[in-house]
Amino acid sequence: xxxxxxxxxxxxxxxxxxxxxxxxxxxxxxxxxxxxxxxxxxxxxxxxxxxxxxxxxxxxxxxxxxxxxxxxxxxxxxxxxxxxxxxxxxxxxxxxxxxxxxxxxxxxxxxxxxxxxxxxxxxxxxxxxxxxxxxxxxxxxxxxxxxxxxxxxxxxxxxxxxxxxxxxxxxxxxxxxxxxxxxxxxxxxxxxxxxxxxxxxxxxxxxxxxxxxxxxxxxxxxxxxxxxxxxxxxxxxxxxxxxxxxxxxxxxxxxxxxxxxxxxxxxxxxxxxxxxxxxxxxxxxxxxx
Ligand code: GLN
Numbered sequence: 001x002x003x004x005x006x007x008x009x010x011x012x013x014x015x016x017x018x019x020x021x022x023x024x025x026x027x028x029x030x031x032x033x034x035x036x037x038x039x040x041x042x043x044x045x046x047x048x049x050x051x052x053x054x055x056x057x058x059x060x061x062x063x064x065x066x067x068x069x070x071x072x073x074x075x076x077x078x079x080x081x082x083x084x085x086x087x088x089x090x091x092x093x094x095x096x097x098x099x100x101x102x103x104x105x106x107x108x109x110x111x112x113x114x115x116x117x118x119x120x121x122x123x124x125x126x127x128x129x130x131x132x133x134x135x136x137x138x139x140x141x142x143x144x145x146x147x148x149x150x151x152x153x154x155x156x157x158x159x160x161x162x163x164x165x166x167x168x169x170x171x172x173x174x175x176x177x178x179x180x181x182x183x184x185x186x187x188x189x190x191x192x193x194x195x196x197x198x199x200x201x202x203x204x205x206x207x208x209x210x211x212x213x214x215x216x217x218x219x220x221x222x223x224x225x226x227x228x229x230x231x232x233x234x235x236x237x238x239x240x241x242x243x244x245x246x247x248x249x250x251x252x253x254x255x256x257x258x259x260x261x262x263x264x265x266x267x268x269x270x271x272x273x274x275x276x277x278x279x280x281x282x283x284x285x286x287x288x289x
Contacts, residue, residue: 001055003031003041003048014065026071030061033075068209081131085157090149091125092218097276098194101250101283102131104274105190108246108285114138117186119240121172121193121233122146123165124218126154128192130163144170144184147217172232184240191237194250195229196221202254226255230262234286238267241288249284256281 007027014023028039034057041048050058064074070093072078078087080094081102087093109116115138120129123143133141143165145151151167158165168183172195175184198219203211210219221228230249237247247268251259256273263271268286276282 001050003037003050004046006050006055006058007042010062013062017066017068026065029071029075030058033077034058034061068207068212070209070213073213078125078127080127081135083127083131083134083161085125085127085130086153086160087125088153089213090147090215091153092214094125094127097278097280097282098128098250100274100276101192101194101248102128104283104285105132105192105246105248106135109136109190115140116189118142118190118192119144119184119188121191121236122195122218122229123154123167124150124194126157126163126165126167128194129154129165129167130157130161132192133163133165134161141165142168142184142188144168144172146171147215150215150218172229172236175232175236187240187242187245188237189242189245190248191233191241191245192248193229193233195233197226197229197250197252197255199223199226199252226252227259227262230259234262234266234268237286237288243288245288247284247286247288249286250282251284253280253282256284259284 010023010027011020031037035054061074072087072093073089076086077084078094081099085094116136118132118139118141120143123129123145126143129141129143133139143154145154148169151169154167170184196219198221200220201223241247260271260273263284263286267289269289271284271286273281274283
């Protein structure tokens with residue numbers, strides 16, 4: 001079948017769910033992923049034909065898109081900080097807001113050019129810890145997660161991207177009991193966390209591809225105690241950050257002031273709240289006294 005006919009079928013079947021522009025970008029991403037074809041191929045070769053095997057691949061992806069499977073799960077890859085990370089249903093797909101958090105850290109520490117010790121709490125795919133490790137040659141980076149399946153993805157990314165992060169299995173909510181056993185007894189210069197923060201009551205605002213395909217474990221918190229991970233992270237960071245060490249958090253946009261308050265009540269000074277590119281309160285930095 002002609003590639004341009006397949007593109008028309010994509011629009012017919014998917015525009016109602018995603019809109020024309022997003023379907024265009026899915027289509028070009030898929031032909032690049034499967035066939036290594038660049039997006040201007042249809043201009044250069046309007047009569048380009050796909051063989052049966054290629055048709056099977058692209059129509060397979062079309063059926064998955066109809067079921068609102070995230071495109072990153074179909075290709076198995078997500079782009080983050082100019083790196084390609086493997087992803088699957090066990091890890092959160094890296095978000096552009098999280099890139100902004102990583103860039104904030106890099107802007108702050110890059111010129112220090114010293115061997116910082118860094119910990120990422122709730123590392124998932126490893127996107128934060130690995131991209132920091134790649135950008136800070138001297139740094140010693142650690143990432144922890146409660147999920148064995150997530151850590152398997154993080155470790156694979158670590159290998160594929162030639163990074164050198166040390167990954168640890170640990171539960172943010174019971175670190176007090178576990179630190180000596182988990183190799184977390186040391187002190188850090190930088191601690192980062194993007195823990196679960198979406199309240200069950202916010203599910204209504206979320207898209208099906210997130211609710212049905214991304215791990216609830218990495219996303220949701222109970223309405224009655226939405227900041228439980230932040231309390232635990234701040235408590236750990238108060239004990240495990242060096243003097244003037246920095247804590248960086250991605251946060252729930254509706255709970256900026258409440259989250260800031262947790263740092264204020266602990267051992268943090270100069271606490272700053274920042275908005276993401278969409279204008280939502282999305283990250284906090286606190287400096288350990
Ligand atoms: N920002 C993510 C979302 O909108 C949530 C990330 C998280 O819970 N840490 O789905």
